[in-house]
Amino acid sequence: MTPAVEFRGVSVHFGQTCALSPLDLTVARGETLAVLGPSGSGKSTALKALAGFVRPSAGRVLLGGEDVTDLPPHRRGLGVVVQSYALFPHLRVDGNVAFGLKSRKAPRAEVTSRVAEVLDMVGMGAYAKRYPRELSGGQQQRVAIARALAIRPEVLLLDEPLSALDAALREDMVAELLRLRAELPDTTLVYVTHDQGEALALADRIAVMRDSRLVEAGPCERLYHRPSEEFTASFLGASNLIPVEVIGADGPKRVTVRLGDRELSAEPTGALADGAKVALGVRPHRVGVRAASGGGTVPARLTGVQWRGSGFRLDLELTVDGMPPSAVRAEVPTVDGLPGVGEPVGVSIPDGCPLVAVRA
Ligand SMILES: Nc1ncnc2c1ncn2[C@@H]1O[C@H](COP(=O)(O)OP(=O)(O)OP(=O)(O)O)[C@@H](O)[C@H]1O
Numbered sequence: 001m002t003p004a005v006e007f008r009g010v011s012v013h014f015g016q017t018c019a020l021s022p023l024d025l026t027v028a029r030g031e032t033l034a035v036l037g038p039s040g041s042g043k044s045t046a047l048k049a050l051a052g053f054v055r056p057s058a059g060r061v062l063l064g065g066e067d068v069t070d071l072p073p074h075r076r077g078l079g080v081v082v083q084s085y086a087l088f089p090h091l092r093v094d095g096n097v098a099f100g101l102k103s104r105k106a107p108r109a110e111v112t113s114r115v116a117e118v119l120d121m122v123g124m125g126a127y128a129k130r131y132p133r134e135l136s137g138g139q140q141q142r143v144a145i146a147r148a149l150a151i152r153p154e155v156l157l158l159d160e161p162l163s164a165l166d167a168a169l170r171e172d173m174v175a176e177l178l179r180l181r182a183e184l185p186d187t188t189l190v191y192v193t194h195d196q197g198e199a200l201a202l203a204d205r206i207a208v209m210r211d212s213r214l215v216e217a218g219p220c221e222r223l224y225h226r227p228s229e230e231f232t233a234s235f236l237g238a239s240n241l242i243p244v245e246v247i248g249a250d251g252p253k254r255v256t257v258r259l260g261d262r263e264l265s266a267e268p269t270g271a272l273a274d275g276a277k278v279a280l281g282v283r284p285h286r287v288g289v290r291a292a293s294g295g296g297t298v299p300a301r302l303t304g305v306q307w308r309g310s311g312f313r314l315d316l317e318l319t320v321d322g323m324p325p326s327a328v329r330a331e332v333p334t335v336d337g338l339p340g341v342g343e344p345v346g347v348s349i350p351d352g353c354p355l356v357a358v359r360a
Helices: 043-051 093-103 108-121 137-149 167-183 196-202 220-225 230-235
Strands: 005-014 017-027 032-036 058-063 079-081 155-159 188-193 205-210 213-219 240-249 255-259 262-268 277-282 288-290 298-307 312-318 326-332 344-348 353-358
Touching: 005 043, 017 043, 017 058, 017 213, 032 043, 032 196, 043 155, 043 188, 079 137, 093 108, 093 137, 108 137, 137 155, 137 167, 167 196, 188 196, 196 220, 205 220, 205 230, 213 220, 213 230, 230 240, 230 277, 230 353, 240 262, 240 326, 240 353, 255 277, 288 326, 312 344
Parallel strands: 032 188, 032 205, 079 155, 155 188, 262 353
Antiparallel strands: 005 017, 005 058, 205 213, 240 255, 240 277, 255 262, 277 353, 288 344, 298 312, 298 344, 312 326
């Protein structure tokens, strides 16, 4: 089927600065793609190239199979929501939401019914006559989403739509976006965020970006549990990357690795070339910490303890003979029975963690 969105070798330069290295990426109709990456990784630039706000230096942008690279933003038929709400301050809520329909010369009756419909969709039906300044941040962002949806776009672009809101409100808004998503099964969503929680909650697939490049793209579950790239493992789920030595393959999906004098079974996430430097990706909550080393544990030193309310974050340094000290983070429910900071401890790592090939 023709993809709803297609980037074909799209790159963007601002003078000497490369803001987007050639990007090849497709989004299927009805799919939610999260574009995830740290600040300055090129996420917004990719979205702006798609929306028509910046012109690619090379490559083509296609919507529904049609090349729109040379079309201005308003002729691309996209809905766009940005971080800063960008509502028109002099227009009431209904005026803001009607704006796109009026500029498309929609009949008055259609404008009225559609405005009421989308405001209800985002739970803002009772606020139609307010001005943006009379609304909270979360309410303004709901209106911005309603405004973007009013023209029934096939593709809705959201650029960090929740980042101006406080943490509790962001979680409520994610739940609302999921509900809205279910009401619009055919609409394609491209959601730019630096927040992995939002990406995992909302997206079908994630495109991970770093340094103006696409690192890898794939279904959320695959990227979270079996990332191919070291950066994905550390950024998505804050995996520890523990250097290990591969000592044998037990089939295509299992290899045995050695960490000190411990042998562990691990799951490879891609082809392992001879001599590849590999790391075991271990989430902090899967790292076990005990008082003394021995008994199947890896020797380590406790370097820091932080109480986080629901549990503790422990910073550790693996002290394996023949290996440089390696920092590891653990999340544990209790520190009862553990020695103080600076003391030796034993770290246990479960079988079945993904093995990430690290390029030398
Ligand atoms: N108008 C511009 N002129 C020059 N450089 C730019 C411009 N816009 C972006 N860049 C640069 O391009 C790179 C990618 O920026 P971009 O805004 O796409 O990143 P981002 O991942 O969206 O970051 P953030 O989450 O901070 O918005 C950055 O190095 C940025 O400084």
